[in-house]
Amino acid sequence: xxxxxxxxxxxxxxxxxxxxxxxxxxxxxxxxxxxxxxxxxxxxxxxxxxxxxxxxxxxxxxxxxxxxxxxxxxxxxxxxxxxxxxxxxxxxxxxxxxxxxxxxxxxxxxxxxxxxxxxxxxxxxxxxxxxxxxxxxxxxxxxxxxxxxxxxxxxxxxxxxxxxxxxxxxxxxxxxxxxxxxxxxxxxxx
Amino acid sequence: xxxxxxxxxxxxxxxxxxxxxxxxxxxxxxxxxxxxxxxxxxxxxxxxxxxxxxxxxxxxxxxxxxxxxxxxxxxxxxxxxxxxxxxxxxxxxxxxxxxxxxxxxxxxxxxxxxxxxxxxxxxxxxxxxxxxxxxxxxxxxxxxxxxxxxxxxxxxxxxxxxxxxxxxxxxxxxxxxxxxxxxxxxxxxx
Numbered sequence: 001x002x003x004x005x006x007x008x009x010x011x012x013x014x015x016x017x018x019x020x021x022x023x024x025x026x027x028x029x030x031x032x033x034x035x036x037x038x039x040x041x042x043x044x045x046x047x048x049x050x051x052x053x054x055x056x057x058x059x060x061x062x063x064x065x066x067x068x069x070x071x072x073x074x075x076x077x078x079x080x081x082x083x084x085x086x087x088x089x090x091x092x093x094x095x096x097x098x099x100x101x102x103x104x105x106x107x108x109x110x111x112x113x114x115x116x117x118x119x120x121x122x123x124x125x126x127x128x129x130x131x132x133x134x135x136x137x138x139x140x141x142x143x144x145x146x147x148x149x150x151x152x153x154x155x156x157x158x159x160x161x162x163x164x165x166x167x168x169x170x171x172x173x174x175x176x177x178x179x180x181x182x183x184x185x186x187x188x189x190x
Numbered sequence: 191x192x193x194x195x196x197x198x199x200x201x202x203x204x205x206x207x208x209x210x211x212x213x214x215x216x217x218x219x220x221x222x223x224x225x226x227x228x229x230x231x232x233x234x235x236x237x238x239x240x241x242x243x244x245x246x247x248x249x250x251x252x253x254x255x256x257x258x259x260x261x262x263x264x265x266x267x268x269x270x271x272x273x274x275x276x277x278x279x280x281x282x283x284x285x286x287x288x289x290x291x292x293x294x295x296x297x298x299x300x301x302x303x304x305x306x307x308x309x310x311x312x313x314x315x316x317x318x319x320x321x322x323x324x325x326x327x328x329x330x331x332x333x334x335x336x337x338x339x340x341x342x343x344x345x346x347x348x349x350x351x352x353x354x355x356x357x358x359x360x361x362x363x364x365x366x367x368x369x370x371x372x373x374x375x376x377x378x379x380x
Contacts (some may be wrong), residue, residue, distance in 0.1 A: 023302075023303070029265055031265055033260075058249035059249035067256060070223075112219075
């Protein structure tokens, strides 16, 4: 998505530790007009997949998932990062390792909201290590739901997880694919 | 908002500890068609306030804030609950006590994204103790921004915080106002 690449070049900032700071428009201060554009592009990319549900993970995936859900006319389920008092009944749960915070956490959804009839599109802001998305795939498997693909705003191709998912036959769409990045510049996959 | 009251009566569940479970449509599994309705209603209620920015807090406020921001054509900033590695530079921070988890946490936004020219609408899913919203007001004060009001999906009137904010002259709009609730039923403010 050309506009995403332009936006990253204009507003993004590469920080030490392979961090791409896009807080000015994507995952802290959200440019809602651009959010609508991203959502419509995701809806277009998966229009033939008969998606019944979008699954994301708190917190920074929620805005793009909600917008995509509005564009596609499907509900959006977000996995929580720990069990809270207002999720009762039975749950699906998977352990995820966060490189950012160097800790393990549980991703949890209520089994009330995900089932074997669902055709699930995973949506998140970033695809890097892929660990959070692997956790969401595990939740889909536990529910017996069909995974139809994943849509992310920004893929760090150099982390390898996106191509690993593709090699497994998963339909992966990234609105920007970063082949390499440093303080000197960002190279997108062509 | 009549549709919100109907939705709560149809799908909500009152659990022990004054918990209203609305995960089926509001804060875990999001009904995106209804989300659009809520967003348009919030936009209507604050259409004369010249809002420049919506401020919310992760995680369950993000979907409704993002939808409202899309309806109003303004950016959405969400405060994070702890300082993370991809927020650098100077920050505004406030301590909030969570009754749900019985712990204190910091709400944090980058000072890059909130300033004295902003006219801020606070948006969240629930207004109960008001502690999270007080934290967001504190962030606005630190930035010198103008608080134009707050919009929430569900207010637990019996907690008192909403009326306390109104008594301070804050423009508070709640899409459903719950006067009392128990396993026997829910009474809305008329």
